[in-house]
Amino acid sequence: MPPRISSDTVGPPFQCSYPGCRAQYRRKEHLNRHVANHAQGDRFSCPYCERTLTRSDLLRRHIWNYHPRKQPLPSRTRKACSTCHIRKQRCTGGSPCNACQRRGITCSLTENGNAQEGCNIDKNINNLQRPPDIQVGSALSKSNINSFSSSDISRWVAHDYIDIYFKNFHPVWPFLHPGTFDLSKEPCILIQSIVMIGLWIEGGQNARDVAVDLHHKLCTAIRAQMDQWFIPESGSPQNTSTSWPMATYQSVLLHVIFALFNAKEQKLPGLSLRYPLQPDEYELLVRLVQSCRRLGMFSYPNMLARHGPTAPLALVWVNVEEIKRFGLALYKVCRMCTPSDSTGGDINDAKRELLGLHDLSFCMPDSDEVWNAPLSVGSEILQKVASQTNLRDNRDSKGWISQTSTVLHDTGVAFDWI
Known part of the structure; x- marks a missing residue:
């Protein structure tokens, strides 16, 4: 029988390589768990206290x-929440x-750890040959554009x-502001409009056919519900108490x-090098410009x-x-763009009914870097940017874009150059 080797004579084979740390372990998994304490990566916050x-x-x-x-957390995440999935x-x-807790936004995960059904997001689109039967028109004939139920939205x-x-x-x-875009909270009309653009950019003929079909159906739905977002001439102008349906306007x-x-x-x-649009x-x-x-x-x-x-x-900075x-x-x-039936003689009429520089009574936007920053990073930057005094003074009308129209436009000059 071979002699038993004393445990005192054999040193731990696994040593921590972190600078200044001399911890040693006999098992690799114990060392890995110890090394995780040195890492500066993810921390796990208790949802019920500040620990x-x-x-x-x-x-x-x-x-x-x-x-x-309280209900304990599941040992494994079966499905990422919508926000984490979009931000990868x-x-x-x-x-x-x-991640959602740190950002202070609503998480799409339910109490059992599964993602909620918003617009029936389905990651696997294997068959784009036949456009889906969305039935948006019938759904919107009974409800508001921004509130129809998930059962009316196709799973594709x-x-x-x-x-x-x-x-x-x-x-x-x-x-669109990426940092506050929340798939579980955005109106379905905006989500499907975004998907429509993504399908077109993907470039495949089948995907583009689906995008065109979706475009026609959603446009029909938007026109059918125009009374819910279009502001008629008889409406109260410049009424800040009237809600601004930004998601619909963006769609x-x-x-x-x-x-x-x-x-x-x-x-x-x-x-004029403008592309003609169908009537x-x-x-x-x-109608969007008028509203x-x-x-x-x-x-x-x-x-x-509005604030x-x-x-x-x-919040004010993001909304502005x-x-x-x-x-x-x-x-x-x-x-x-220009109307498809326009002629050279009525181009000025077309220009007047569309948006011009004189309509833009605000300064240029601020930092692209802050606008595009993930909320986990950008929230701290936002607070600093919003409180800075060296930004553009939006209150000074001399810096508004609309002021350039007096220099760049003249009613006596019809040259369409800007």
Whole structure:
């Protein structure tokens, strides 16, 4: 029988390589668990108190010991929440998950750790040959554009195409705020409009056919419910107490941009190098411009009047930036299109019914870096930016974009150059 080797003569084979640490372990898994304590990565916050722990198993043990009446976290995350999936971040599960808790936003995970059904997001779109039967028109005939139930939404809406939107389309048209975009809370009309753009950008013929079909159905629904978002001439102008349906307006703008994509594919631009829109699509654009004008949306004082004196500065900054960027995107679209039946003689009439520089009574937007920052990083920056005094003074009307119209436009000069 071989002699027994004393445990005192054999040293631990696994040593911690962290600078200044001399910890040693006999088993590799024990060393790995110890090394995790040195890491500066994810921390696991207790959803029931302010305690923060370094490992998920310690968090579950903490909840078991100190919050016995609470439901413990699941040992594994079966599905990432909507926000973490869009940002391609690790989701720890729970209700809410750690990432959403740090950001202070609503998490799409329910108490049992499963994702809630919002617009029936289905990541796997394997068959795009046949456009889905969305039945948006019948759904909207009974309810508001922004509130129809998930049962009326097709299951083909996919995270992948939302990712494509923010990766490829958003850098060119940055009028949605990525940091506060929450898939579980956004209106379905906006989500499907975003997916429509993602399908088109994907480039495959089948995907584009689905995008075109979705565009036609959603535009029909938007027009059918125009009384819910269009501000008629008899409405109260510049009324800041009237709600601004930004999500619907953003959706309408996305559909007009999509119509320009189609026009570019099918038609040559006119002599003014503008692309002609079909009458119903052009009417949608005109109605959007009219509504924004009558609400006074693009007036900086009206933007501020929507918020009380105690509103957080970061919230005010995001909302003002969102309207600014939406206004500039809408102006850009108005500069790119014309009615399909227009002639050279009535181009000035078309210009007057669309958005012009004189409508934009605000300064240029602020930092792109802050606007595009993830909320987990950008929230601290937002607080600093919103409280800075060296930003553009939006209150000074001399710095508003509308002031340039007096220099760049003359009623006696019809040259369409800007």
